[in-house]
Structure formats: C-alpha cells, structure tokens
Amino acid sequence: MTPDLLAALQAAQVAKRPVALLTRLSDGQQCLWPETALPGALAEAAERALREDAAANVTLDGEAWFVHPHNPPLRLIVVGAVHIAQALVPMAQTIGFAVTVVDPRRAWATADRFPGITLIHEWTDDAMLALAPDARTAVVTLTHDPKLDDPALDIALRSEAFYIGALGSRRTHAKRVARLAEAGHGEAAMARIHAPVGLDIAAVTAPEIALSILAEIVAARRGAALARRAAPHATSAAAA
Known part of the structure; x- marks a missing residue:
C-alpha cells in the first residue's frame, strides 16, 4: 500500500467514513472506493461489501479483484x-x-x-x-x-x-x-x-x-x- 493510499484510508477511519479497499490480484494495484471512480460492476461490488460487512472476490474483464470493506463500528x-x-x-x-x-x-x-x-x-x-x-x-x-x-x-x-x-x-x-x-x-x-x-x-x-x-x-x-x-x-x- 502506498503512503498516500494509507493516509487516505486512515483519514476515512478517523472520520468514520465507510470505504472499500480494492486490490487487483494480478499486480497488487490498489484503490479506495468511493474516493476513486470505478466501473459500474466494480463499484457495485464495493458498495455491496460495505453494506454486508463482508469481503469479496470479484472478476471484471478477466481481472480478479479483492474487495475489503472498512466500515466504522456499528x-x-x-x-x-x-x-x-x-x-x-x-x-x-x-x-x-x-x-x-x-x-x-x-x-x-x-x-x-x-x-x-x-x-x-x-x-x-x-x-x-x-x-x-x-x-x-x-x-x-x-x-x-x-x-x-x-x-x-x-x-x-x-x-x-x-x-x-x-x-x-x-x-x-x-x-x-x-x-x-x-x-x-x-x-x-x-x-x-x-x-x-x-x-x-x-x-x-x-x-x-x-x-x-x-x-x-x-x-x-x-x-x-x-x-x-x-x-x-x-x-x-x-x-x-
């Protein structure tokens, strides 16, 4: 995880703002949603992971992604x-x-x-x-x-x-x-x-x-x- 991405994730956690961390498994590229605009299916997977409080594996256009929700505590x-x-x-x-x-x-x-x-x-x-x-x-x-x-x-x-x-x-x-x-x-x-x-x-x-x-x-x-x-x-x- 890059320092900038880590800082953004920590800022979201301090603000108690729900975000999803997405990792492309082929090369480790990562991004945060909704901070980053994503294709519809990937954004839907991120939203669902946050709603269900459950990580998920998603494949889009032949690329495998891991979606990890970071919700504030219930x-x-x-x-x-x-x-x-x-x-x-x-x-x-x-x-x-x-x-x-x-x-x-x-x-x-x-x-x-x-x-x-x-x-x-x-x-x-x-x-x-x-x-x-x-x-x-x-x-x-x-x-x-x-x-x-x-x-x-x-x-x-x-x-x-x-x-x-x-x-x-x-x-x-x-x-x-x-x-x-x-x-x-x-x-x-x-x-x-x-x-x-x-x-x-x-x-x-x-x-x-x-x-x-x-x-x-x-x-x-x-x-x-x-x-x-x-x-x-x-x-x-x-x-x-």
Whole structure:
C-alpha cells in the first residue's frame, strides 16, 4: 500500500467514513472506493461489501479483484441504565458494537454498573442530537418513562438508524404511538419501532430479554425475514 493510499484510508477511519479497499490480484494495484471512480460492476461490488460487512472476490474483464470493506463500528445507543441494559451492553460489545448508555439518572448510569462503557448523563433529546444516529446505529429505549424514551425515539425516527426498539407492552406502545403522532410522525415511521422489543423467545429474566433484543438487532442488520412478535414480553406486560 502506498503512503498516500494509507493516509487516505486512515483519514476515512478517523472520520468514520465507510470505504472499500480494492486490490487487483494480478499486480497488487490498489484503490479506495468511493474516493476513486470505478466501473459500474466494480463499484457495485464495493458498495455491496460495505453494506454486508463482508469481503469479496470479484472478476471484471478477466481481472480478479479483492474487495475489503472498512466500515466504522456499528453503534448501539441504549437509553436507560436499567437491569436489562446491564445484560445487553456486554453482549453487544462481544459482537462488535460500540455501546453508549444514555440516562440522566446518575445513580443508575454509573461506571460500577457499566464498567468501561461511555455514559451520557444529559437529557435524552440533547444526548441523541449529539450522538446523531446513522445507518450503522441501533437505538433501544428501556426506561419505560415517556419523559426519557419519547424524545430519544423522536430523534431516532428522524434518523437513518437501522434498528429502533422500545420496551413496553402493546398497551404501553399504543399510548407511545399516540404521543409520537402528536410530534409529527406518521404510520411509516411508527412501523420502524420494534415494540415490544426483542424476538419472541418467551424471555422472562433480564439476560433473556437482552438476548432477545440483541438477536432482533442482528436480524434487522442482516435482513433476516423474521416475523414481528405476536405477544408482548411477560416482563414488559407486567411493567405496563
């Protein structure tokens, strides 16, 4: 790799800008996409590698290329430093998510409860605006408090976040939808919210619910065709 190409790759990583590194196998020639204009099929292969987070071999006009995606880390924003969050955060870290916990309640969001995790004690609207969720971000609200969850969901729905989940029963979510509708969100936006949050695995304990949430996030990220939950969590229903 040439010094100029290495510098460009490092600059993209610092800026958290997704780029694909393409190497022509016959002579080792390399380039970055989208910084470099490429033929349609090669550009499509680079875009697909970034979208799927997977390297690929491509042949174009008899030339073999290796496409290596360099994406910024996936992010998980957890609103609410609750027991479910304590189980969810380390699980998400294990599979490569950069996790941030947002909760203005300092007694809950502590380094003792979330060691090594970025904690934000601002109100959720200010925190979410600063975090600026993008297409590589999942957002999960767990406080069960409209004063904290609703502003976070409002901003998440105005973003490109690939996953938005909210704890609560169907009854709780119906009230939430009504409030978000008053904030200007339509049916298409509401349909983006996974609520009750998590896959239906009959989870009861906090770690089980965390597992169901993370599985649903991965399914959304990978485009798995999974049915939405038919019934709410027992835990969520009890909390309604």
